[in-house]
Structures are given as C-alpha cells and as structure tokens.
Amino acid sequence: MASKAPPIDKRRQILDAAIRVFARQGFHSTRVSDIADEAGVAYGLVYHYFKSKDEVLNELFTERWSLLLAAIEEADRSEATDRAKLEAVAGFIVDSYRHDPELMKVIIVEVTRAANSFGRTHLPEIRRAYDSIASIVAAGQEGGAFRKDIDPTFASMSFYGAIEQLLSGWIFDLIPASDSDFDQAKTLLVATICDGLEPR
Amino acid sequence: MASKAPPIDKRRQILDAAIRVFARQGFHSTRVSDIADEAGVAYGLVYHYFKSKDEVLNELFTERWSLLLAAIEEADRSEATDRAKLEAVAGFIVDSYRHDPELMKVIIVEVTRAANSFGRTHLPEIRRAYDSIASIVAAGQEGGAFRKDIDPTFASMSFYGAIEQLLSGWIFDLIPASDSDFDQAKTLLVATICDGLEPR
DNA sequence: AAACCGATTGACTGGTCAGTCAGCCAGGGA
DNA sequence: TCCCTGGCTGACTGACCAGTCAATCGGTTT
Numbered sequence: 001m002a003s004k005a006p007p008i009d010k011r012r013q014i015l016d017a018a019i020r021v022f023a024r025q026g027f028h029s030t031r032v033s034d035i036a037d038e039a040g041v042a043y044g045l046v047y048h049y050f051k052s053k054d055e056v057l058n059e060l061f062t063e064r065w066s067l068l069l070a071a072i073e074e075a076d077r078s079e080a081t082d083r084a085k086l087e088a089v090a091g092f093i094v095d096s097y098r099h100d101p102e103l104m105k106v107i108i109v110e111v112t113r114a115a116n117s118f119g120r121t122h123l124p125e126i127r128r129a130y131d132s133i134a135s136i137v138a139a140g141q142e143g144g145a146f147r148k149d150i151d152p153t154f155a156s157m158s159f160y161g162a163i164e165q166l167l168s169g170w171i172f173d174l175i176p177a178s179d180s181d182f183d184q185a186k187t188l189l190v191a192t193i194c195d196g197l198e199p200r
Numbered sequence: 201m202a203s204k205a206p207p208i209d210k211r212r213q214i215l216d217a218a219i220r221v222f223a224r225q226g227f228h229s230t231r232v233s234d235i236a237d238e239a240g241v242a243y244g245l246v247y248h249y250f251k252s253k254d255e256v257l258n259e260l261f262t263e264r265w266s267l268l269l270a271a272i273e274e275a276d277r278s279e280a281t282d283r284a285k286l287e288a289v290a291g292f293i294v295d296s297y298r299h300d301p302e303l304m305k306v307i308i309v310e311v312t313r314a315a316n317s318f319g320r321t322h323l324p325e326i327r328r329a330y331d332s333i334a335s336i337v338a339a340g341q342e343g344g345a346f347r348k349d350i351d352p353t354f355a356s357m358s359f360y361g362a363i364e365q366l367l368s369g370w371i372f373d374l375i376p377a378s379d380s381d382f383d384q385a386k387t388l389l390v391a392t393i394c395d396g397l398e399p400r
Numbered sequence: 401a402a403a404c405c406g407a408t409t410g411a412c413t414g415g416t417c418a419g420t421c422a423g424c425c426a427g428g429g430a
Numbered sequence: 431t432c433c434c435t436g437g438c439t440g441a442c443t444g445a446c447c448a449g450t451c452a453a454t455c456g457g458t459t460t
Contacts, residue, residue: 010407026316028228031447042409047449083398113313115372116226127374147399150388153375154366158392161365162358169357172315174327188350192358196396198283199347210437231417242439247419 011049014039018056023102027057027110027118057118061111064103065125068092072132082140083194089133090163090189097167098182105171108164130156146194159193211249214239218256223302227257227310227318257318261311264303265325268292272332282340283394286359289333290389293363297370298382305371308364330356346394359393 017039021030032053036043050056075088097104111119112126119126134156140146146155166185169175217239221230232253236243250256275288297304311319312326319326334356340346346355366385369375 028317032449033447044410044449044451045408048407053448109314109316114309115368116309117228123372123374130374145398150392154385154388155392157365157369157375158362158389161361161363161368163361165357165361165364166354168315168361172323174323174330175353175357185354188354189358192350192355192396193392194396194398196392196394198345198394232419233417236440243441244420244439245437248436248438253418 010039010041010045014041014046014049015056015060017041019060019102019106022057022060022106022110027106054118057106057110058121060103061107061122062125064096064107065111065122065129068096069125069128069132072129072136076132076136076139082136082143082145083190085136085140086133086159086193087186087190089136090159091186093163093167094182094186094189097170098179101171104167108167109171112164113168130160133160155193159189162189162193210239210241210245214241214246214249215256215260217241219260219302219306222257222260222306222310227306254318257306257310258321260303261307261322262325264296264307265311265322265329268296269325269328269332272329272336276332276336276339282336282343282345283390285336285340286333286393287386287390289336290359290363291386293367294382294386294389297367298379301371304367308367309371312364313368330360333360355393359389362389362393 014035018030018035021034021038024030025034032046033043035053035056036046039046046053046056050059071092072089075085075092078085078088080088111122113119115123115126130153134152137146137150137152137155137159141148141152166175166189170177170181175181214235218235221234221238224230225234232246233243235253235256236246239246246253246256250259271292272289275285275292278285278288280288311322313319315323315326330353334352337346337350337352337355337359341348341352366375366389370377370381375381
C-alpha cells in the first residue's frame with residue numbers, strides 16, 4: 001500500500017524549476033524547453049502536467065497568493081490593534097520575500113505588475129487583497145484609531161503600493177536587501193503610513 | 201521657402217498611433233503592422249523612422265520621462281516648502297495621467313512596472329526619479345520639516361509606489377477616476393505620506 | 401507471462417511576426 | 431523633358447516556439 005505517488009514528484013519538480021527560470025529570464029523569454037531542461041525532464045512532460053505554459057505560471061501565482069490572502073484576512077479578523085494588523089500584513093509580505101525571493105519576484109513582476117498581460121486574469125484576486133486591507137483601515141476609522149478623512153480604499157492602495165515598490169527595489173537591486181533591512185522595512189512601512197513624515 | 205518638412209509629420213503620426221495601440225493591446229501583443237495600420241501608413245515606413253519595434257516604445261518613454269524628471273528636479277530646486285515640493289511632484293504625475301492617460305498607461309505598464317523585460321534598459325532613468333524625490337525628503341529632514349528616523353530613500357520609494365499604485369488603479373478601473381478624484385488624490389497622497397493615518 | 405496503463409520521451413508541425421529589400425512615385429532641379 | 435532623390439510601399443523570408451502525438455518504458459494486475 002501507500003505508493004500511488006512516484007518517489008519524486010515530477011510535477012513539483014517542474015513548478016520549482018519554473019520559478020527559477022521565470023525569475024531568471026522572465027516569463028516571456030523562457031521557452032517551455034527551458035523549464036523542462038531546468039527540471040531535468042522531457043519537454044512533453046510539462047504538457048502532461050499542465051495544459052499550457054500559462055497554466056504553470058497560473059499555478060505558481062495561485063498557490064502563493066491564496067496564502068497571502070489568507071494572512072491578510074486573518075489579520076483583519078484578529079483582535080490585535082489596527083496598527084498591529086497593518087504590521088502583520090507588511091510583515092507577512094516582507095517575510096514571503098525574505099524566504100522565497102524568486103517566487104515573489106515572479107509573482108510581482110509577471111502577475112501583480114503585469115496587469116495588462118497575464119495579471120488581467122487575476123485582477124479579482126489581486127483586488128481582494130486591496131479590499132481586505134481597506135477593510136482593516138475602515139475598522140480603524142470606526143474605532144477612532146485612524147483619522148476619517150482619508151478614504152480607506154485610497155489608504156489601502158497607498159500602503160500596498162509602498163510595499164510592492166519596496167519589494168521591486170529589492171528585486172532589482174535598487175536598495176539594499178539585508179536581513180536588517182527587511183526588519184526595518186516592516187516597522188518603517190507602518191510608521192510611515194500611520195504616523196507620516198512630519199514630526200509630532 | 202520654408203518647406204523641408206512634409207505637411208504631415210509621419211513620424212509623429214506613427215508615435216501617436218503606437219500610443220493608442222500599445223495602450224489598447226499591450227506592447228507584446230501588438231504587431232508592427234497594427235501600428236502601421238492605426239497610423240494609416242505602410243508597414244515599412246515604421247522601419248524607415250525607427251530601428252525596431254522596441255525603439256518606438258523607447259522613444260515614447262524617453263520623451264515623457266524626461267519631462268517628469270525635469271519637473272521633479274525643478275520642484276527639488278524650488279523655494280517652496282518641502283511639503284509643497286512633494287505636492288508639486290504628485291500633482292505633475294497625476295496631471296500627466298489626466299491629460300494623457302493612454303501615454304501614461306503605456307509608460308507605467310510597459311516600462312516602469314516591467315523592469316524585467318523592457319524597463320530593464322531604463323532602470324537608471326527610473327532610478328533618477330526616486331533619487332530626486334529622496335533628495336527632497338532629505339532636504340526636509342535637514343530643515344526640520346520632516347522627522348529624521350525615516351530613511352529618505354525609503355520614504356521616496358513609498359511615496360512613488362503609492363502614486364504608481366494609484367495610477368494603476370485608475371488604469372485598470374479598480375478605483376473611480378473622475379476629475380475630482382484626481383484633485384483629491386494629489387492632496388491625499390501628500391496628506392498620507394506627511395501626516396499619516398493616525399489622528400494628531 | 402501477457403495484457404494493461406499511466407508516466408515519460410522528443411521529433412515534428414503549424415502559425416506567427418520582426419525585420420528586409422527591391423522597387424515605386426512625386427516633385428524639384430537642370 | 432528627363433533625371434534624381436528620398437519618402438514611401440508591402441510582399442517576402444528566416445527564425446522562433448508553443449503545443450501535438452505516436453512511440454517507449456516500467457510497474458502492476460490477472
């Protein structure tokens with residue numbers, strides 16, 4: 001008993017190879033043969049497990065984005081202060097990058113910031129993230145923790161935009177990306193959005 | 201005398217057509233023939249004026265980005281308050297979108313947020329924008345207008361990221377884009393980054 | 401051992417386009 | 431009138447690559 005799955009999961013192997021190749025060359029300039037080569041697998045096998053090249057990227061995105069959505073929604077529902085909820089969101093995304101920079105690079109560069117081509121399909125899911133963040137802000141306004149003259153949707157876009165810009169900076173070596181930079185970023189992100197630049 | 205240039209500038213005509221087509225279909229899925237058709241011009245003429253399809257996009261980006269850089273750098277040098285300088289930057293970008301949404305869509309979607317493929321070539325110029333904004337923030341910190349515990353580069357990335365995210369929201373119909381939304385955005389953008397979400 | 405079946409292989413096909421190029425045409429000069 | 435020049439034309443080519451498919455392999459069942 002207990003041996004329906006082959007010893008090595010070729011499907012997983014292909015997905016992991018795809019992460020590496022997409023991160024290195026970008027989705028558009030990777031050939032399906034590149035993925036197969038990187039995975040050490042025959043060309044045709046990619047099509048045994050996936051309907052198309054697009055579906056490979058799809059799978060990578062969905063796998064990770066659902067985690068991210070879950071994390072944001074959990075923060076939203078938690079009992080923490082509103083500011084701590086935002087910290088949790090920023091923290092989760094920054095840590096995602098820290099632990100798997102290649103995957104996050106692919107997701108941001110090829111999906112999230114490619115809303116014209118590939119990301120178009122996923123706009124609803126992407127939007128759900130903005131909405132959940134907006135919901136945290138709205139709750140903060142209700143409870144008096146945040147001022148009420150800034151539209152929650154607007155605040156959410158700014159916050160998320162700042163996070164993504166930061167990741168882009170790391171991805172393309174525009175800003176230093178050490179462990180301490182990551183930790184600082186979490187704090188500063190929230191400090192900026194909550195306290196602002198002007199001294200109190 | 202005075203007629204070296206043909207009555208209609210075909211080169212300009214091609215560039216304008218390219219803006220429309222790139223905005224509609226995205227760079228990757230527009231064929232050079234699409235540009236020629238939209239411009240009402242023969243296929244080969246595109247190659248008379250431009251070395252390649254890439255060069256068309258290049259030209260569009262450079263044309264507009266240099267204006268943007270000039271505007272930011274002028275704000276940086278001006279005598280206004282530091283907060284007003286940031287307002288000038290946000291205002292210029294928002295107005296650019298208001299007056300020419302298709303061009304800005306192309307620039308953001310195909311260059312600025314496509315740092316992996318096309319944007320890679322332009323990273324230095326893009327970076328210059330971040331740096332100039334950072335320089336405004338740094339000046340504000342020197343003069344005591346801004347708190348000093350937030351790294352200027354970090355603040356600059358957050359600010360620019362927020363702006364770009366907002367434009368993306370307009371571009372992809374995630375948030376309403378009326379004239380009053382544009383005006384509000386300028387103010388809120390600066391209010392958020394300077395004052396923060398928490399009440400004072 | 402023979403039939404069976406899903407995993408695996410990689411040569412091949414069909415379609416798509418960027419870029420080339422040989423030549424056309426209009427109008428200015430001799 | 432007849433060249434000459436350079437903007438302009440669009441059919442054509444060569445390269446590239448996603449996706450197909452017929453064949454093979456290796457393990458399991460009867």
